Amino acid sequence: MPLDQHKTILNCTVNGREHIRAVPDNLLLVDYLREHLGLTGTKIGCDGGECGCCTVLVDGIARHACLTLAAVCEDKAVETIESLDTRGRLAPIQRGFHEKLGAQCGFCTPGMVMAAEGLLRTNPDPSEDEIRAGLAANICRCTGYVKIIEAVQAAAKELRHE
Amino acid sequence: MEFMPNFRLHRPSQLTDAIAAKAEAESLYLAGGTDMLVNVRRGIEQPKHLVDLSAVAELKRRRDDADGLTLGSGLTLAEIAADDVIAARYPAVAQAARAVAGPTHQAYGTLGGNLCLDTRCLFYNQSEWWRKSNDYCLKERGDICHVAPGGKRCFAAFSGDVAPALIVYDAEVTLTGPDGTRRIPLEKLYRNDGMAHLTLKPGEILAAVHLPATHAGDPSSYEKARIRGSIDFPLAGVAVRLKLAADGTVADLAVALTAVNPYPHRITGTDAYKGKRLDTALLDALRDQVRKQAKPMRTTTVAPWYRRRVVGAIARRLTAELAGFTE
Ligand SMILES: Cc1cc2nc3c(=O)[nH]c(=O)nc-3n(C[C@H](O)[C@H](O)[C@H](O)COP(=O)(O)OP(=O)(O)OC[C@H]3O[C@@H](n4cnc5c(N)ncnc54)[C@H](O)[C@@H]3O)c2cc1C
Ligand code: SF4
Numbered sequence: 001m002p003l004d005q006h007k008t009i010l011n012c013t014v015n016g017r018e019h020i021r022a023v024p025d026n027l028l029l030v031d032y033l034r035e036h037l038g039l040t041g042t043k044i045g046c047d048g049g050e051c052g053c054c055t056v057l058v059d060g061i062a063r064h065a066c067l068t069l070a071a072v073c074e075d076k077a078v079e080t081i082e083s084l085d086t087r088g089r090l091a092p093i094q095r096g097f098h099e100k101l102g103a104q105c106g107f108c109t110p111g112m113v114m115a116a117e118g119l120l121r122t123n124p125d126p127s128e129d130e131i132r133a134g135l136a137a138n139i140c141r142c143t144g145y146v147k148i149i150e151a152v153q154a155a156a157k158e159l160r161h162e
Numbered sequence: 163m164e165f166m167p168n169f170r171l172h173r174p175s176q177l178t179d180a181i182a183a184k185a186e187a188e189s190l191y192l193a194g195g196t197d198m199l200v201n202v203r204r205g206i207e208q209p210k211h212l213v214d215l216s217a218v219a220e221l222k223r224r225r226d227d228a229d230g231l232t233l234g235s236g237l238t239l240a241e242i243a244a245d246d247v248i249a250a251r252y253p254a255v256a257q258a259a260r261a262v263a264g265p266t267h268q269a270y271g272t273l274g275g276n277l278c279l280d281t282r283c284l285f286y287n288q289s290e291w292w293r294k295s296n297d298y299c300l301k302e303r304g305d306i307c308h309v310a311p312g313g314k315r316c317f318a319a320f321s322g323d324v325a326p327a328l329i330v331y332d333a334e335v336t337l338t339g340p341d342g343t344r345r346i347p348l349e350k351l352y353r354n355d356g357m358a359h360l361t362l363k364p365g366e367i368l369a370a371v372h373l374p375a376t377h378a379g380d381p382s383s384y385e386k387a388r389i390r391g392s393i394d395f396p397l398a399g400v401a402v403r404l405k406l407a408a409d410g411t412v413a414d415l416a417v418a419l420t421a422v423n424p425y426p427h428r429i430t431g432t433d434a435y436k437g438k439r440l441d442t443a444l445l446d447a448l449r450d451q452v453r454k455q456a457k458p459m460r461t462t463t464v465a466p467w468y469r470r471r472v473v474g475a476i477a478r479r480l481t482a483e484l485a486g487f488t489e
């Protein structure tokens with residue numbers, strides 16, 4: 001890192017825990033999560049905004065960690081795939097992907113799950129079209145998407161206690 | 163770690179502070195970052211300073227009054243797409259916001275960033291090693307244009323979805339810079355030059371967009387052709403606003419295009435349709451008129467002849483649908 005690299009004190013909550021750290025101004029959120037905090041669940045699949053693998057929630061809304069500067073997350077709450085389970089018990093959206101085989105190689109899965117989690121928080125009962133539209137920024141090379149849609153439907157059903 | 167050039171980030175909360183920070187040499191504005199940070203990561207932009215506008219509350223204001231609707235440039239595309247007033251009075255604008263990239267980009271990509279989007283080209287929107295192995299091009303570091311090798315012009319296409327939808331409603335923009343504030347028609351924000359397509363003066367911020375009340379409520383729509391329906395930029399995009407008189411003849415027709423010129427292009431000569439009843443012959447004439455004015459170049463993987471045909475076909479179909487005309 002060059003000596004003249006400017007840093008900012010970043011105060012932000014990641015997965016419910018407050019972190020205060022000096023971060024380089026040019027640090028991407030995805031590198032902050034993976035390299036500084038060791039949260040390697042968030043993946044990098046492209047050189048910016050194409051694939052959705054890096055999707056996390058910022059203040060509850062899906063966002064590309066690869067196109068977000070860490071320092072812009074000041075006073076914000078970031079949630080990654082590591083935050084979903086409760087002491088080893090899978091969240092409904094994770095259970096959906098597990099039981100409906102929504103993951104094959106699994107590379108797109110953390111981003112896909114976080115995008116789906118964001119979708120279900122704003123729309124707890126999405127139609128198939130709404131699921132397709134809601135996950136359109138996330139690319140999967142394996143599943144053909146059918147199982148992913150079933151996974152989201154299963155999670156939505158569980159969340160509605162049906 | 164992903165490659166990133168070294169820069170200093172500024173996070174002003176006031177517009178005046180943002181303009182002051184931009185006065186630093188090699189400084190660029192950053193809004194949602196969905197285009198800017200891609201270009202920074204690819205080495206296309208190598209700023210020494212980035213001025214983040216996301217904390218400027220003034221840019222997120224929305225005002226609805228007798229003059230029309232004023233939208234702060236910091237509103238997200240998702241907010242534009244979900245706005246009931248926009249959907250009711252300016253439907254093409256909501257449709258265009260919903261057609262940008264994918265839902266995640268819309269959630270933090272902004273209206274201002276969409277209107278100030280850099281022009282795009284197959285030879286420019288590539289990684290550093292890709293461009294380097296091609297000796298770059300006129301628009302960035304290189305000596306020749308790979309699209310039109312003989313010339314000294316850049317034909318990179320303006321490819322934002324929202325501008326044409328705003329232009330058919332005669333939208334205006336407020337620009338605030340070191341020398342004060344001015345308000346101009348959105349069309350005047352652009353010029354026919356792929357290397358310098360914006361008429362913004364140094365340091366100017368696009369602060370707000372004004373949708374006048376004049377045409378509010380006129381039926382309109384926006385549609386684009388793209389490779390992957392889920393996230394791709396337009397190969398060609400068309401916005402149409404059509405007002406019919408009580409007798410079913412055309413009272414007002416406005417058509418604007420994106421992605422087929424270095425600037426969003428308003429079709430000229432549509433006044434000729436006023437007072438006429440749209441039929442097959444007139445719709446064919448409109449299609450041909452659109453094809454003629456669209457000037458797509460070899461800036462996408464898809465051939466220009468296809469983009470010219472498809473842009474005419476979309477314009478014709480949208481106009482027929484808005485007129486309730488079935489063949
Ligand atoms: C995979 C992918 C697909 C995409 N597909 C589309 C698409 O289909 N259609 C489309 O239109 N776009 C598309 N985009 C581009 C982008 O997501 C949108 O155009 C978005 O609206 C840009 O807004 P932003 O806030 O992220 O802008 P930024 O990236 O932050 O900024 C874009 C440019 O505008 C300037 N700028 C931003 N705000 C202002 C302001 N207020 N005043 C002056 N200058 C300003 C910046 O300096 C920069 O030059 C795509 C991007 C990706 C990564
Ligand atoms: S049109 Fe020519 S100069 Fe412009 S970006 Fe493409 S190759 Fe470069």
Ligand code: FES
Binds near residue numbers: 052053055064
């Ligand atoms: S890594 Fe591909 S969209 Fe972020």
Ligand code: FES
Binds near residue numbers: 109
């Ligand atoms: S499961 Fe392999 S990319 Fe989606």
